[in-house]
Amino acid sequence: MTGVAETAAPARAANDEPPKKRLALVASKGTLDQAYPPLILASTAVSLGWEAGIYFTFYGLDILHQDRFNKLKVASLANPAGPIQLPNLLGAVPGATAAATKVMKRWMNDARMPEVAEFIDMSRELGVRFFACSTTMGVMGVDESDLIEGCDIAGAAAFLDYAAAADVQLFV
Template sequence: MPSTAENITDNAQLDAWLDSRLDELLPAKLEEIDASKTPSMSIIATKGTLDWAYPPFILASTAAALGWKVDIFFTFYGLLLLKKELDANVSPLGNPAMPMKMPFGPKWFQDFDWPMPNLLMAGVPGFEKVATGLMKKTFKNKGVATVEELRSLCLEADVNMIACQMTVDVFGFSPDEFIPEITDYVGATSFLPVARKSDVCLFI
């Protein structure tokens, strides 16, 4: 095969030479383009309980720290995570995978998984508040940041937080109820093109 275009004498040789050069140069060029691109991630946050508040903020703050562009679309109950007064609770009821750990006492006591039947959780007044307090205490003991702290980290890292306008309207919320950093109130039509272009898209 000719080594340069000047040595080519017919179209077949030209096609073969072009194919060879493309096979040689294209992978490296594509790799170079990919390496220069800023990774992006879109998260759809739909839940407002304490246990489900952590994943979107942890993932978003971590990605932002790595230099990624991050957008979070808060819709339905996830919209509560944007309120000024964040009062997220956790309910073990209907969540059999949730371990009940005690954040106090000797190590063997803290490591024990306490079985809590649904009937007990549903029948004891204030059990949800107790479970919320236990989870917060456990997280604090393990050095895990609070949801408010993680949310602040995301804001400092320029994570773009978007409120679902339809949810705001349906639940009768007012923009005054949300943290002032939230300026984008849009619907799915506006968010989906953003998610489509993202390298990573998560539904939480």
């Protein structure tokens, strides 16, 4: 943990180079399928030479939870575009969520897409900043020690301070 987030303007290199572009994302959902888009966008941004930060809030905080990020699931209920096509009545049957999750994982594996854990590692190695929403931690009883290493605990003001200096801001 690095404690309080330092969210000033983008890093400015020496010798008058322009500041880096910045991507600021909000990850608000804690399902397997919705964990991918923010991690893909952030790892791409840093590959382009940008800075990138993701604010994990509400269910999205599960992506940073060390006991949960490897257990994210795909909803089988009320998910008409999901990997298994079930009427809602059957989508609620025990095992349906596990089945939908299994199919999604197989799709990803067959397409040689990294697992969420690998995307987290790739993103961190490239310098993507992970902001853990302090309100979510308080509301959902998540302790700092529950989170993966290298997160900045931040409230909305700190994230907006970071996002205000961003060129692209997206909510997932």
